[in-house]
Amino acid sequence: xxxLVYAEHDNQTLKAETxxxxxAAQAMGGEITLLVAGHHCQTVAEEAAKVNGxxxxxxxxxxxxxxxxxxxxxxxVTALASEHDHIVATALTTGKNFMPRVAALLDVAQIxxxxxxxxxxxxxxxxxxxxxxxxxxxxxSKKVITVRTTGFDAVATDGNAEIVSLDxxxxxxxxxxxxxxxxxxxxxxxxxxxxxxxxxxxxQNGDNFKLLEGIADKLGAAIGAxxxxxxxxFVPNDMQVGQTGKIVAPDLxxxxxxxxxxxxxxxxxxxxxxxxxxxDAEAPIFQVADYxxxxxxxxxxxxxxxxx
Amino acid sequence: xxxxxPIKRVIDYNVKxxxxxxxxxxxxxxxxxxxxxxxxxxVEEAIRLKExxxxxxxxxxxxxxxxxxxxxxxxxxxxxxRAIQIDTAETLDALNIAKLLQKIVEEEQPKLVILGKQSIDxxxxxxxxxxxxxxxxxxxxxxxxxKVDGDKVNVTREVDGGLQxxxxxxxxxxxxxxxxxxxxxxxxxxxMKAKRKPLDVxxxxxxxxxxxxxxTLLKVTPPATRQAGxxxxxxxxxxxxxxNEAKVIS
Numbered sequence: 001x002x003x004l005v006y007a008e009h010d011n012q013t014l015k016a017e018t019x020x021x022x023x024a025a026q027a028m029g030g031e032i033t034l035l036v037a038g039h040h041c042q043t044v045a046e047e048a049a050k051v052n053g054x055x056x057x058x059x060x061x062x063x064x065x066x067x068x069x070x071x072x073x074x075x076x077v078t079a080l081a082s083e084h085d086h087i088v089a090t091a092l093t094t095g096k097n098f099m100p101r102v103a104a105l106l107d108v109a110q111i112x113x114x115x116x117x118x119x120x121x122x123x124x125x126x127x128x129x130x131x132x133x134x135x136x137x138x139x140x141s142k143k144v145i146t147v148r149t150t151g152f153d154a155v156a157t158d159g160n161a162e163i164v165s166l167d168x169x170x171x172x173x174x175x176x177x178x179x180x181x182x183x184x185x186x187x188x189x190x191x192x193x194x195x196x197x198x199x200x201x202x203x204q205n206g207d208n209f210k211l212l213e214g215i216a217d218k219l220g221a222a223i224g225a226x227x228x229x230x231x232x233x234f235v236p237n238d239m240q241v242g243q244t245g246k247i248v249a250p251d252l253x254x255x256x257x258x259x260x261x262x263x264x265x266x267x268x269x270x271x272x273x274x275x276x277x278x279x280d281a282e283a284p285i286f287q288v289a290d291y292x293x294x295x296x297x298x299x300x301x302x303x304x305x306x307x308x
Numbered sequence: 309x310x311x312x313x314p315i316k317r318v319i320d321y322n323v324k325x326x327x328x329x330x331x332x333x334x335x336x337x338x339x340x341x342x343x344x345x346x347x348x349x350x351v352e353e354a355i356r357l358k359e360x361x362x363x364x365x366x367x368x369x370x371x372x373x374x375x376x377x378x379x380x381x382x383x384x385x386x387x388x389x390r391a392i393q394i395d396t397a398e399t400l401d402a403l404n405i406a407k408l409l410q411k412i413v414e415e416e417q418p419k420l421v422i423l424g425k426q427s428i429d430x431x432x433x434x435x436x437x438x439x440x441x442x443x444x445x446x447x448x449x450x451x452x453x454x455k456v457d458g459d460k461v462n463v464t465r466e467v468d469g470g471l472q473x474x475x476x477x478x479x480x481x482x483x484x485x486x487x488x489x490x491x492x493x494x495x496x497x498x499x500m501k502a503k504r505k506p507l508d509v510x511x512x513x514x515x516x517x518x519x520x521x522x523x524t525l526l527k528v529t530p531p532a533t534r535q536a537g538x539x540x541x542x543x544x545x546x547x548x549x550x551x552n553e554a555k556v557i558s
Contacts, residue, residue: 093467100437109522131325135526175446178473238470252556273554290537303543
């Protein structure tokens with residue numbers, strides 16, 4: 001048995017979610033190989049080599065992989081698949097983009113967004129926006145799987161695996177990168193943060209999100225938003241927590257001015273401790289919150305900031 | 309150019325999902341069904357491209373039993389020109405759906421196929437990418453903007469870090485995210501007109517594809533429920549609880 005895990009990174013650092021995906025791969029059983037595909041991604045490879053529980057790191061460093069275009073990455077992963085029983089990626093936008101292509105090229109199904117591993121062929125995954133949990137047994141000889149990382153604990157990083165360079169270049173030549181508008185922030189990533197403070201429609205406008213910043217700074221928190229706040233144009237889409245945005249499970253999640261639509265709850269209800277600040281005592285968010293406070297957020301936030 | 313829009317009939321997004329008592333699946337008996345919201349955005353985008361003079365014809369396709377004709381009629385009422393139902397009583401997984409759609413792509417030769425990024429029932433997020441692989445087309449998934457430019461399409465994608473724009477050679481596959489557009493409502497005259505638009509029915513069995521399932525659904529259970537906690541009276545009490553009871557801040 002052997003597992004190929006696709007490493008999530010931005011050519012500079014290995015994303016913390018990969019450590020949880022490796023934990024899921026360990027539960028499937030067998031030797032684990034971590035694939036780092038990118039360009040000028042040597043530092044990522046070195047970080048990857050420290051991940052516990054893996055036997056080696058494959059590095060495909062080429063301009064064809066710089067932006068991890070699905071057309072090129074899927075050909076690379078498919079070419080490596082013959083040696084592995086499980087092909088595993090993190091269910092973030094990169095993995096969600098290219099993995100189904102790999103599955104189709106291998107003529108196997110994909111099992112998406114698993115939150116549990118029952119055995120090497122049986123997996124647990126949420127369906128209907130998390131309103132039901134399915135246990136699925138794969139009948140394919142090769143398993144193509146994406147992992148929702150909130151279901152797994154990160155492995156440690158004090159290992160020392162061998163790094164092997166690949167010289168295979170798979171360039172489909174049908175797509176190209178044009179541009180990127182990435183949010184630059186000094187705060188932790190939503191996916192990696194142990195504390196998240198999110199604002200909803202109750203914030204009223206984008207400027208008021210500044211009220212969350214002082215608290216976020218004091219707690220070392222990431223700042224998120226509900227779909228309503230993103231759709232209203234208060235903040236960019238990459239801040240969205242929810243079924244169609246980021247799925248998070250921090251130690252502490254503070255929901256401010258968020259009513260608690262099912263769509264939002266699906267993205268944060270696995271958080272260890274949930275705090276809700278909302279002036280509507282009937283808001284559904286209070287039904288999942290460990291601590292709720294019925295208050296006007298414009299008064300509560302400055303007070304909270306001053307008392308932390 | 310032709311645009312193909314595959315759509316799916318799913319539970320209406322407002323309906324509360326319930327798991328059957330025997331844990332075999334969710335209970336869909338007598339539940340309101342609708343066009344998958346992401347598919348509706350796909351239909352809207354195709355129609356806008358037609359209204360802009362870029363597309364010449366919009367074809368909606370759905371795979372399922374006769375009941376999915378209801379959603380195809382919705383697509384026709386929104387402005388699609390004709391529809392195809394691939395008839396099957398089976399619930400097919402995404403790979404088999406993609407294989408059937410591949411046959412329709414071969415027959416119709418669309419320049420663009422626009423699909424929803426995922427369906428709100430199985431939440432797989434696979435079909436568009438699989439169809440792209442099978443037809444050897446490039447893909448722009450999770451699109452928030454689509455601009456056709458000669459023999460290329462520029463797709464702006466919602467990615468983890470923000471937005472990424474890619475250029476794809478046509479023919480290409482696009483999957484929609486929520487902010488691509490806001491779908492229109494079908495007007496009553498258009499709903500009436502849709503009843504007379506062509507809707508072809510083809511049998512899934514006639515395509516000669518092995519559609520046997522690739523996985524077995526062992527059980528479906530309700531999610532673990534979270535108990536509501538307590539309402540605190542003041543920020544001081546909240547900070548005290550977070551420090552000393554939950555121990556999540558110091």
